[in-house]
Amino acid sequence: MKRKLKFNGLMKLIPILIMFIGMYTSLQSQTPTIITLGSGTNQSGAYNPSPANVFWESRRLQFVYTKSEINAAGVSGPQLLKAIAFNVSQAADKTHLNYEIRIGHTTATDASLNITTTLTPVYSASSVNFNSTGWKTFTFTTPFQWNGIDNIVVDICWGVNSDYSASGQVYVYTPEVTNGIGYINSISQSMCSEAITSSMNLKPQAKLTFESTAPSNDDCSGAITLTVNNSANCTNPTTGDVAGATNSGVTGCPGTPNDDVWYKFVATATEHTITVVGSSDFDAVVDLRSGSCPGTSITCVDATLEGGSEVINATGLTIGNTYYVRVYHYYSTPPETTTFTICITTPQTGAAPVADFTADVTTITAGGSVTFTDLSSNNPTSWNWQFAVGAPSGTCTPATSTLQNRTVV
Ligand SMILES: [Ca+2]
């Protein structure tokens, strides 16, 4: 009896623990993630290049944070990079003028060469002071959309400052990183457009603030409604995108669903065809589900590779019921192209349509109207109504119609 009670208590605890873990995971995906890159007590030096140094009136700097070190710190892209902070070890006693931070994607892993990639301006200020030690944060006016694939180059320039001194240091990677920072200096003109010419082993420690860019249909509750095509032709495809999507915690299909997105449709026939066509690098996995969110899997398909078409021929559907479709990229690493198209069509069974209809009233007076509603089976694609008045004979308006449903006077 005692063992049984203990067992029951444990069984109650497990769902509560699972609930808390679930809440924590969903909260985590909504809030910014701040990671710290680099550690140790090495400093950049009173004369050397760093984001805080004021020994030269104008400087341009470049340094690279790699995808692998960002991933290792717990962030997988694509994500929005919203802020960067540097750990000031010695305050600068002069002011930086015209301070610019630009960010770009690069395959370079260090600053040994001038990096010529497209740079996005993310922060600009007419003056900046590194007048105290500790973390100095720059919150971007334009966040940078990191693709999650390339490394990130940070490009900083300023000047021309009105004065200089041998001050302004930051903590750098310890042990030192070869070619950790690239630079070019001037005492008299802005270096912002000049190519980097030199490098030192002084990669600044940094805190990067990322934010998830999850799409609205990242979870089942945000499933996007799809238009059902009533023929076998797809005239209303919907374009989807898994960029920024996260794991919805639903298992049971092939591959890694760490970027699944959700759709839903209302069955208008007992059979529908679901077709998902991946873009060039997108290897789709498609999961058809019934019931309330997240539902129960009816079937998964994963018959083709990148850029292929995945097709589910669903049968035995209940007309009027809502079905969910989950789509994701097979691999755990993000695809280079994140989009696909999805379409719901209605196969034509080959059986001839059987005409049937209903009318809202069966007895009317002269001048009254009747609404006829189509009840034909086997998915007719066209209609041809002929309306006439019996005894005493007369005419209807209209006398004929090709609409599916029609009101007649
Ligand atoms: Ca998801």
Ligand SMILES: [Ca+2]
């Ligand atoms: Ca596939």
